[in-house]
Amino acid sequence: MNSSNLPIRTHQSSTNFIPQFCKACLAFDDELSRIESLIEEPEPQAKSDSVPGPTQQLISLPPFPISKAQHIWDHSAACRCCRSLRDYVLRRLFSIVAANSPSTLHALSVSVAFLPHFPESTVPRLLLKAGVDIIAKETDSEHAPGVDEFYSTTPSSRDGLLVRAVGPRIDFAQMRQWISECRVSHGSECSRSQLPNDWGLVGLDTHDLEFYLIDVHRMCLAVSTMKAAPPYVALSYRWGDPACSTQCRLANLATMKAPGGLMSEHVVLAPTIQDAITFTREVGFRYLWVDALCIVQDDYERKATYLSLMGTVYADAALVLAILEGNADMGIAGIGHDRDISDTITLPTRSLIKTTRRITGKESFSDKTWATRGWTFQEGLFASKMLTIDNFASWHCPCANWMEEVSRPPQFIHEPPSQVSSKQPGKPQVASSTFLDFPRVPSYMSLAGYAQLIQSYNNRSLTMDSDALNAVAGVTGRLHSLFPDGFVQGLPQFYFDVALLWKPRSPLRRRVDAPGAPALSSWSWAAWHGDLDLDAWSDSHLVYDEPLTSRNNRIVDWQKLRCVKTKSGETKEEWQPIQFTFHIPRGRFEDPSVTEMPWAWHAHQDEDEEELAHGNVASRYFTYDPDDRKNHMQDMKFRFPFPPLERLRNVDRESWHVNLLKGKVQVASLKLDTQSLPNPTSAYSVEDAHLVNGADEKIGWLRLNLYDEQRPAHGTECELVAISERVVDARYRPLDTQVKDGACFYHVLWIERKGDVAYRRALGQVEKVAWERECAGEIEIILG
Structure with a gap:
């Protein structure tokens, strides 16, 4: 029973008690008590036609009205239930109420039905309908139009579900209870998710970097180191208009570090950051990390290092506060401003709460704006404990998922789930994400594991296309010590020849380089937004138990153009080999x-x-x-x-934004056969077009990405370069192909030249023997 629903005495004497519910609502409450008692009754072991069981009695219950609209309007001043019913009808049928007198409304009726319930059981719930006489009679269908499903706040032993009424402001006491319950009851099961210590960033002096945190009591930036940082909350949110609020810069850093500096007249905090400070203080933490204030935005010399450590920042946070909708300029609903709450019908001994997708367990994080943004990917990926706020608050950790307006029996996960690779389940991985739609961070240099991360990330949106690499730098920063030599434009150098073999699964949009930002290379997935086909990024190159369907052999010695500092402090460009590959x-x-x-x-x-x-x-x-x-x-x-525990082996962190490659490649000219493709092509599609030689023999194919261009004309001549060799193991070939054991192909790029630089247009494959007949020789190209 909800204590807020109990009659309140206005005087010590019982003779002054004022009834708060009308006779009709009291009778309705009694009827609901009878129904809920019926729900709790067990089914008889022996069925009898003459004595119906509880389920049959529930099914046969006829709809019964609470009361007519005129009664509700007449009693709304004195009856709490009628008042809540009136408010509900006004919200739901405002236009109808405005055009009709209350006496013409059918108002509200109730029926009982078996409705699907999360996760697998079915429990009777109440269906309420508000409408006018012309609306069809009540139905027990969950999907009937005009029907609202309401859950009673009386718990049911059938499913343990307890629905709670929530107010327009977040209850910080409940938030503190979640934090305390997780800390006390979950123990090591909810330890911070991070890579093994041996594979951390030890040795880069990153733990001794200045690490800024907002002291929410002194309202200033506190200075620590990553190694000695106190417990802190990390904010995951979407930036608003940078011109509307203050970011930390070299010019105002001293002001922000002074006690009270964040309350200075020269500092304007975004509403969401202000509310996050309130949240941090109210739930019992002293420190908050927010990227806009804790990273010096114009300290370009060190900013790249901080961006690469974003994964560590969120992995080491005691709690991540994620704001699922809106941006920094809008504040947090329920903290800085009132939030919308669910319709509630108030009865003497219970409340009826209008159901939502959250209550029924059907809400998906993929529908939230937060889950579509590129920058929040690494933040959610590495968080071990997360409190999310949309309109309502939720808690997520490896052991529990709690919601502000509903609770269910706790389901503890005694062992974190294993990472499932693209080919073979059950491989040990480091638990990293609290959300089911996040992949896991690999614990060894798994190319398939990295592919899952990139596929998930690349469908997300960025305000600035040029941030495509920066927004995932925290992920690769955490993986630098797993992949020898690190990454070049998001491609692991250890698997470089294989990593070049990405293709579009659906049309990819070419990202636009921002003025002054490092260029995104056409040969990197990072230059293209959309769904990637990374089937070539298989762990079969490394893991013995995975079938090696085809073997990749290196044929090009690629070099990368790096900017290096000389002893005199000057910067010069230098070609360096991509040498240490698998x-x-x-x-x-x-x-x-x-x-x-x-x-x-x-x-x-x-x-x-x-x-x-x-x-x-x-x-x-x-x-x-x-x-x-x-x-x-x-x-x-x-x-x-391979060297999994040699810290920082050959890691070249400066190659992250390398945008030019150079190598000697075999070149040939072939024509596209587009007549055999379906005609007409659908807009925004990908197609595999045949490559033909001068005798019109089909000797290969190209994957065309037709996002913003027309299908090439039949007979279009393509300049192709071979980038690696593929040797097929016929034991794993499809049954409907005639590929022989040991058959060889070349992976080829269709290139387009602009001055001295060539750019990737498409990836494909050509039979090796046929290629060598058509090959025009070897040339040196620069690939941009």
């Missing part, structure tokens, strides 16, 4: 004469008869088993040893 350790350890193993690695002979009969040169596999630390790759088999 082909090197793979080739070394495929040689059976190589028996000396790196530390903690062990070689094993594959006794699979099929493998041996097939003459597979990789007939041995390798396992990693350190003695002095936790093994995050236990029971996994690899094709070759």
